[in-house]
Amino acid sequence: MDKMTSTEPRVVGFPLRTPGEPFPPPRYEEYRRDTGLVLSYLPNGNKVWLVTRHEDVRAVLTNRKISSNPDHRGFPNISDTMGVPRQEQIPGWFVGLDSPEHDRFRKALIPEFTVRRVREMRPAIERTVEERIDAMLAAGNSADLVADFALPVPSLVISTLLGVPPVDRDFFESRTRTLVAIRSSTDQQRDTATKELLRYINRLVAIKEKWPGDDLISRLLATGTLHSQELSGVLMLLLIAGHETTANNIALGVVTLLLNPEWIGDDRAVEETLRFHSVADLVSLRVAVEDVEISGQLVRAGEGIIPLVAAANHDTDAFECPHRFDPARTERHHVAFGYGVHQCLGQNLVRVEMEIAYRKLFERIPDLQLAVPVEELPLKYDGVLCGLHELPVRW
Amino acid sequence: MRITVDSHRCVGAGQCVLSAPEVFDQDEDGLVTVLTHRPGAEEQQAVRRADTLCPSRAITVHED
Ligand code: HEM
Numbered sequence: 001m002d003k004m005t006s007t008e009p010r011v012v013g014f015p016l017r018t019p020g021e022p023f024p025p026p027r028y029e030e031y032r033r034d035t036g037l038v039l040s041y042l043p044n045g046n047k048v049w050l051v052t053r054h055e056d057v058r059a060v061l062t063n064r065k066i067s068s069n070p071d072h073r074g075f076p077n078i079s080d081t082m083g084v085p086r087q088e089q090i091p092g093w094f095v096g097l098d099s100p101e102h103d104r105f106r107k108a109l110i111p112e113f114t115v116r117r118v119r120e121m122r123p124a125i126e127r128t129v130e131e132r133i134d135a136m137l138a139a140g141n142s143a144d145l146v147a148d149f150a151l152p153v154p155s156l157v158i159s160t161l162l163g164v165p166p167v168d169r170d171f172f173e174s175r176t177r178t179l180v181a182i183r184s185s186t187d188q189q190r191d192t193a194t195k196e197l198l199r200y201i202n203r204l205v206a207i208k209e210k211w212p213g214d215d216l217i218s219r220l221l222a223t224g225t226l227h228s229q230e231l232s233g234v235l236m237l238l239l240i241a242g243h244e245t246t247a248n249n250i251a252l253g254v255v256t257l258l259l260n261p262e263w264i265g266d267d268r269a270v271e272e273t274l275r276f277h278s279v280a281d282l283v284s285l286r287v288a289v290e291d292v293e294i295s296g297q298l299v300r301a302g303e304g305i306i307p308l309v310a311a312a313n314h315d316t317d318a319f320e321c322p323h324r325f326d327p328a329r330t331e332r333h334h335v336a337f338g339y340g341v342h343q344c345l346g347q348n349l350v351r352v353e354m355e356i357a358y359r360k361l362f363e364r365i366p367d368l369q370l371a372v373p374v375e376e377l378p379l380k381y382d383g384v385l386c387g388l389h390e391l392p393v394r395w
Numbered sequence: 396m397r398i399t400v401d402s403h404r405c406v407g408a409g410q411c412v413l414s415a416p417e418v419f420d421q422d423e424d425g426l427v428t429v430l431t432h433r434p435g436a437e438e439q440q441a442v443r444r445a446d447t448l449c450p451s452r453a454i455t456v457h458e459d
Contacts, residue, residue: 062452110407110425115416333447341406343450348409 009039009297012050016040016282016308017381024278024310028052032311036295048076048304049294052311054318054335056295060307061340065290067098068342075287076304078384092226092233095241099341105234108225109345112161112216118348121161125353128156129360137364142371145391146251149361151177154246157353158239163215164204172200180244183389201235202228242346248279248380248387249350250357255377255391257358258370260325264362268327270354275334276325278310279386284338309335310386365395396439397457402426410448415441419454427453 010031017025031038032052040048051057060066070077071089089096094105111117132152136143143149155176159169178185178193185193205217205228212218220231253273263269286305291298299305313334314322320329337344344350361368370377371392378389398418405426411419418438422428434442446454 106406107424111423112425113409114407114421114425115409115412116421332444337408339450341451343406343408345407348413351413 009037009049010035011039011041014040014042014048015381016050017386019379019381023379023381023386024281024308024314028308028311028314032315035297037297037299042076042078042304044077046074046076046304048306049297049299050311051294051305051307052315053295054312054315054333057307057309057312057335058339060286060294060305061284061335061338061342063292064099065288065292066286066305067289068096068102068284068286069098070096070285072287072289072302074302074304076285076306078282078285078306090233090236092230092235093237094234095237095342102341104225105230106341106345108220108223109234112219113345113348115348118352121157121349122352122356124160125157125356126360128160129153129356130364132156133360133364142392142394145254145393146247146388147177147390149357150247150250150254150391151180151243153250153357154243154353157246157349158242161216161349162201162204162235162238163208163213163217168200172197175200176239176243179240180247197239198232198236201232201239205231205235238346241344242349244385244387245280245283246346246350246353248385249273249277249354251388251391252277252279252386253354253358254361254368254393255370255374255388256325257362258368259374263325263327265359266327267355267359269358270351271332271334272325272327272329273354274336274350275313275319277386278313278334278336280336280338281308281310281386282306282384284309284342307335309338367395368393369395396434396442397459398429398432398434398442399455399457400427400429401453401455402428404451404453406451406453408450410450411445411454414445414448418442419445 036053036056038050040050042048051060094102132149136148152173155173156169159172164172175193175197178189208217209221220226256273257264257269284307288299288301288303288305290301313336316322319331337347371394380387380389407425411427412421415438418431418434420428420430446456
């Protein structure tokens with residue numbers, strides 16, 4: 001233990017993002033070069049270590065002394081500090097469990113998200129994307145690409161995945177939209193929408209218990225490994241984990257392609273968008289459950305840890321010219337989906353969704369352009385994810 | 396080059412199948428299986444990539 005340094009850590013303010021500055025914040029680079037690990041305090045006074053180097057982020061996300069469970073003392077409840085009430089540990093919310101408890105849920109779900117299974121979903125995803133483009137084209141020659149395309153597409157894809165009957169998809173989509181519209185919806189509205197969705201999901205599970213079909217819920221029920229209450233938690237997790245994350249990547253990716261039109265039509269833009277924008281910068285939250293060393297710094301049991309994936313994905317030791325949007329780069333070991341046993345379960349679904357979304361948009365609307373100067377696009381800093389509140393486009 | 400995998404460690408991210416589809420597959424549980432334990436020269440770069448990307452270190456590449 002004596003090899004650990006006791007140098008005073010650098011302390012930085014929280015929140016980490018300031019409206020008006022680019023994302024990822026240029027300060028990340030300083031932190032990375034400086035000490036790698038920096039210390040911050042959440043508004044509730046809790047200590048949290050920010051991890052900025054690619055190598056360290058991967059090490060943190062695979063360290064058994066570091067936990068994902070929010071019930072541990074010192075866990076950084078970041079959404080709480082941003083006005084989103086902390087998700088209670090609902091049964092089945094396995095992103096907040098450690099191995100081995102976590103693994104039972106993950107194992108039950110893996111078959112639903114294999115590369116092959118996702119490939120089979122392609123026609124349904126293409127149909128959803130086409131329908132949204134048809135609707136935009138029918139409505140005129142301008143749109144808000146966030147509200148009219150980026151948000152509905154992943155929500156509709158998830159409802160298909162879950163086996164939500166077509167008549168209920170509008171209900172489902174409108175409630176999921178309320179959850180993410182932190183500018184235009186109130187806490188109360190979001191709370192109501194969450195309850196309505198949970199009630200709806202519980203009912204859907206009850207229906208599939210009686211009349212199984214060929215869908216994810218029925219198959220999970222058939223495995224007999226999850227109680228129906230756990231299953232509802234799992235489904236809420238899929239819904240929340242897969243909605244705004246995907247939407248923000250679709251929207252930011254379109255902007256980036258409009259600014260770098262030489263990459264339009266090249267599917268490699270998908271992977272590079274994921275790395276370049278790293279929207280889930282504050283998603284992987286951890287707490288040390290034993291004393292542990294990170295970047296040569298001693299982190300004590302009970303101290304929070306946040307691996308900043310946007311910082312890691314712009315680490316010059318891991319990526320050549322990381323600030324350049326370069327879909328032809330050969331390094332693909334970004335941590336936009338996290339790393340370790342919690343690495344995103346939906347990642348292959350996302351890749352296909354983004355690929356189809358970009359391809360169809362630019363195919364069907366070749367003269368798509370921004371309707372406002374890029375500097376005026378309203379970046380979303382006030383949530384857990386980075387994204388856009390709106391994306392006005394015309395054609 | 397020789398490959399071994401530990402399906403108990405596998406978390407089904409599918410990165411190996413995306414990187415080297417000729418060498419790796421997912422079984423009916425979605426866990427890693429190997430199609431060819433001794434990949435030819437043309438596959439080796441893809442296999443190394445799969446090894447680097449695997450989030451749960453379920454792949455071992457032996458240089459023999
Ligand atoms: C571009 C879109 C997405 C991004 C950037 C993203 C990012 C992430 C990240 C960073 C994690 C790790 C969290 C942690 O380490 O604590 C994660 C986990 C997860 N994601 Fe995604 N995600 C995306 C889309 C999706 C989709 C579409 C789904 C499913 C429909 C999904 C389902 C999940 C689940 C279930 C977990 C928890 C896995 C576990 O704990 O084993 N995600 N995601």
